[in-house]
Amino acid sequence: MNSLSIILPAKNEARALTDLLPKLRAAQPAAEIIVVDDGSTDDTPQICAHSGVTCLSSPYSMGNGAAIKRGARAARGDVLVFMDGDGQHSEVDVARLLAKLDEGYDMVVGARDWGSQAGVGRGVANTLYNWLATRMTGHAVTDLTSGFRVVRAEKFREFLHLLPNGFSYPTTSTMAFFRSAYLVAYVPIKAAQRVGKSHIRPLRDGVRFLLIIFKIATLYSPLKLFVPASALFFLLGCANYAWTYVHEGRLTNGSALMWSAAVIVFLIGLVSEQITALLYTRFGR
Incomplete structure (x- = not known):
């Protein structure tokens, strides 16, 4: 049986982690849980200590992608689970994604439906990203920007040097897996309303998502x-x-x-x- 590491990038998400970490520990008691504290100014380290999980703290914010890379390097598990630390992802869905991975896939992504999108603008933008990524890769991409995914550790680490320090590591990792002929599957999920304020700025980060798509396309399918x-x-x-x-x-x-x-x-x-x-x-x- 593969060992499991659950990695949660978090920046000032103490409120959400207070509720999520105990549930996650109860759902996956044998898993290694790592919270990557991306320069938080709240009680994130104390919440992690109280819940008995590993906390990798940074004195300043380096970005979501940097947190993912730090967590992936520190994790000891053969299988990595990436979840947002803002309370949007359910601990119950981890088992569903793992079950799909056991069918022989290398990455399984939790695909949000339209009702789980944070507003009409984000929903339209994500639909556009999915269409562009599908055209670039030649494979159906149903949720390019989902941060909830399960991957085989050794294969994910092949692409750490490609991941941006900011947004969006999901975009880069998904397209890199497709290019390398690794098997990718999607499992429908319902994402809850996040706790606290989003760190994504739609206009600025929307442009960054598009640039990442084109960058990866020129990297492997020019x-x-x-x-x-x-x-x-x-x-x-x-x-x-x-x-x-x-x-x-x-x-x-x-x-x-x-x-x-x-x-x-x-x-x-x-x-x-x-x-x-x-x-x-x-x-x-």
């Missing part, structure tokens, strides 16, 4: 970005040529520049694809 961009330049050049030919009877520099850009972007994509293939061959993925 042509899925470069080919559409190349095709767009080519079509714009054709459209500009058709317009100028009809109205002026000539080929303009604008069309030539856009066709040249199409060729350059496509060739950059080919080179990026070869570099990516060499990178993953080197690491045996």
Whole structure:
């Protein structure tokens, strides 16, 4: 039987942890529980000590992703469970995710339904992220940003160097697992209303999520970005040529520049694809 470590990144989540930690200990008595205190100014360390769980404290905040990386390095379990420390995730669902993992998967993600989204704006944004990630990876992604997931430790640690220190480690880890042909499954969950105030700023972190998607796409599937961009330049050049030919009877520099850009972007994509293939061959993925 695999040993289990439960990792909860927390920043000023003492109120939620007071209720969650005893329930989590009762539900998974044999598990190692690690709370990564990301520079909290409340009673998080005292709450952890009272509950008999490990607390990794930082004198200042380094971000959610940094907390995840610290917890993953410190954990001794063969299987890692990541949960938010804000009370949104239920200790009851841990067993459901673990049962799915035992079916042969490498990562199981708790997928929130629409009713579990924190407002219509977040729901629409997450739907967009899921669609983009599905297009990039070629696999169905039903909840790209869920922080509730179960993974096999040795495989998750392969990608620690890719994880950002801020948001969003779920985005990066999900897409990296798909790229490496590791098996990923989703289990529907109901997320409760968080206790306290969210640390996510929708506009700023929404842009960061999109940038992470594109960064990971260029890391392992560059042509899925470069080919559409190349095709767009080519079509714009054709459209500009058709317009100028009809109205002026000539080929303009604008069309030539856009066709040249199409060729350059496509060739950059080919080179990026070869570099990516060499990178993953080197690491045996």
